[in-house]
Amino acid sequence: MTDWKLLAVARRLGMPDEELERSRPAMEALEAGFRPLARSVPLYLEPAVVFQCPPEDRQ
Amino acid sequence: MTILEAAGALRSGKFSSAELVEEALERIARLQPKLNAFITVMEESARAAARRADAELARGVDRGPLHGIPIAVKDVFCTKAVRTTCGAKIFADHVPDLDAAVVERLAAAGAVLVGKTNMHELAYGITSTNPHFGAVRNPWDTERIPGGSSGGSGAAVAASLVFMAMGSDTGGSIRIPAAYCGTVGLKPTFGRVSRFGVMPLDFSLDHMGPLTRSVRDAAVTLNALAGYDPRDDTSSRQPVEDYVPDEGARIRDVRIGLPENFYFDRVDPEAVGAVRRMAETAESLGARVVPVRVPDIGALNTVGRVILLAEAAAAMEPYLDRRADFGRDVLALLDQGRLLAATDYIQAQRLRRMMQREFRAVWKQADCLFTPTTATAAPRIGQAIVEIDGQPEDVRLASTRLVRAINVLGLPALSMPCGMNSEGLPLGLQITARPFQEALILRVGAALESSVAARWPGGL
Numbered sequence: 001m002t003d004w005k006l007l008a009v010a011r012r013l014g015m016p017d018e019e020l021e022r023s024r025p026a027m028e029a030l031e032a033g034f035r036p037l038a039r040s041v042p043l044y045l046e047p048a049v050v051f052q053c054p055p056e057d058r059q
Numbered sequence: 060m061t062i063l064e065a066a067g068a069l070r071s072g073k074f075s076s077a078e079l080v081e082e083a084l085e086r087i088a089r090l091q092p093k094l095n096a097f098i099t100v101m102e103e104s105a106r107a108a109a110r111r112a113d114a115e116l117a118r119g120v121d122r123g124p125l126h127g128i129p130i131a132v133k134d135v136f137c138t139k140a141v142r143t144t145c146g147a148k149i150f151a152d153h154v155p156d157l158d159a160a161v162v163e164r165l166a167a168a169g170a171v172l173v174g175k176t177n178m179h180e181l182a183y184g185i186t187s188t189n190p191h192f193g194a195v196r197n198p199w200d201t202e203r204i205p206g207g208s209s210g211g212s213g214a215a216v217a218a219s220l221v222f223m224a225m226g227s228d229t230g231g232s233i234r235i236p237a238a239y240c241g242t243v244g245l246k247p248t249f250g251r252v253s254r255f256g257v258m259p260l261d262f263s264l265d266h267m268g269p270l271t272r273s274v275r276d277a278a279v280t281l282n283a284l285a286g287y288d289p290r291d292d293t294s295s296r297q298p299v300e301d302y303v304p305d306e307g308a309r310i311r312d313v314r315i316g317l318p319e320n321f322y323f324d325r326v327d328p329e330a331v332g333a334v335r336r337m338a339e340t341a342e343s344l345g346a347r348v349v350p351v352r353v354p355d356i357g358a359l360n361t362v363g364r365v366i367l368l369a370e371a372a373a374a375m376e377p378y379l380d381r382r383a384d385f386g387r388d389v390l391a392l393l394d395q396g397r398l399l400a401a402t403d404y405i406q407a408q409r410l411r412r413m414m415q416r417e418f419r420a421v422w423k424q425a426d427c428l429f430t431p432t433t434a435t436a437a438p439r440i441g442q443a444i445v446e447i448d449g450q451p452e453d454v455r456l457a458s459t460r461l462v463r464a465i466n467v468l469g470l471p472a473l474s475m476p477c478g479m480n481s482e483g484l485p486l487g488l489q490i491t492a493r494p495f496q497e498a499l500i501l502r503v504g505a506a507l508e509s510s511v512a513a514r515w516p517g518g519l
């Protein structure tokens with residue numbers, strides 16, 4: 001499991017300890033649900049957010 | 060009275076737009092202390108717009124069914140020279156210099172904007188218990204939440220303060236208040252209604268749509284709103300159609316899917332019963348009810364949550380040095396978004412693509428899905444946990460787990476009243492279909508509405 005407190009400190013997010021503690025159960029539950037899903041993504045799958053080059057940018 | 064009924068009365072001279080607007084303003088003034096549905100009421104500009112609408116009708120200029128009708132928009136839609144707060148202290152003094160596309164289109168259709176509705180702070184929550192502008196209260200029981208985040212819009216329509224109020228829906232924020240307040244709520248397909256000029260919560264999940272007293276009124280509103288807008292990069296060029304169902308709309312042979320998995324698990328038995336009765340009604344009208352299995356909606360909800368947390372945190376990051384100016388619940392969600400890794404967000408958007416493909420199989424079995432909108436009726440203000448079949452569940456999860464996945468997929472969905480529970484609170488039916496099938500879900504909804512109207516004297 002990720003140490004959210006350490007991560008927040010390392011990234012200098014400025015979150016007080018008690019507020020981080022409040023978010024910890026939600027983050028742990030999310031991580032437990034999300035990690036197995038993320039491991040199932042096929043290599044060549046593009047994300048749903050796609051950058052587009054519109055034709056008007058050709059000039 | 061519905062928009063279509065009022066439109067007929069306006070044209071027959073039964074009353075004027077000025078009189079309708081005056082009545083709306085009087086009701087708002089009287090009920091605002093009880094419901095707190097509005098952040099800003101626009102008395103003078105509404106009166107002026109009503110006079111213009113009456114003058115135009117007198118000259119034979121008819122902009123359609125919304126002409127002269129009092130409406131409201133959630134305080135997330137920018138209004139030129141009128142404060143737009145997004146329900147947040149950090150935007151308390153934000154006065155835009157432009158109108159949102161939705162506001163422009165409603166004005167072009169002749170609608171009279173009477174005010175901006177209260178909401179969950181930043182549209183980031185489902186209670187509409189706003190720490191800066193006060194809690195919105197449910198007209199059916201003022202000790203209960205109206206749902207959210209478009210709670211003021213739900214309360215305003217349910218209490219007949221306006222005929223239509225616009226909402227935004229990132230994870231259920233139109234459909235949840237529609238269900239809890241006993242109104243209709245339409246979340247169109249992603250890209251169907253322009254988001255230009257709407258204060259963003261989640262770039263790839265935000266949808267705009269109306270809350271109304273009838274399905275046909277939602278369709279009338281969509282007719283005014285739908286269409287390509289080059290100012291919104293996600294706006295669709297898919298052609299628009301006339302969304303208003305014919306009188307006596309027929310649904311013979313429409314395949315209605317009732318999910319065998321997920322959607323009826325851990326749901327209040329009264330909500331389950333109400334949805335199943337609506338399916339039986341549809342069957343009696345000639346529709347075919349078919350059992351379907353849906354892909355892993357729990358996984359879709361998880362993916363949606365990662366996207367929501369990351370995009371909302373990115374949108375609000377410039378303001379996060381003002382931590383004391385955010386409500387406690389919203390700040391916690393923004394913090395959670397900042398803890399996620401960039402790779403988590405990208406993986407979530409890749410999973411979204413994969414699940415979108417998987418979900419297409421559902422439409423081989425059914426033309427639309429019937430599910431409950433929420434797992435229970437409206438919880439009490441301040442209530443953190445609901446009990447379903449003796450099992451406790453966080454109010455936010457119970458409110459969102461049947462609706463969030465639909466935002467991830469971008470599908471159109473309609474929530475409409477489908478009955479009352481034993482406490483006299485409304486319950487919602489959610490009808491979902493393929494992308495850009497708004498006309499179908501509105502036709503199915505209108506057919507059901509006509510059929511059950513006789514069973515609910517006085518309506519909901």
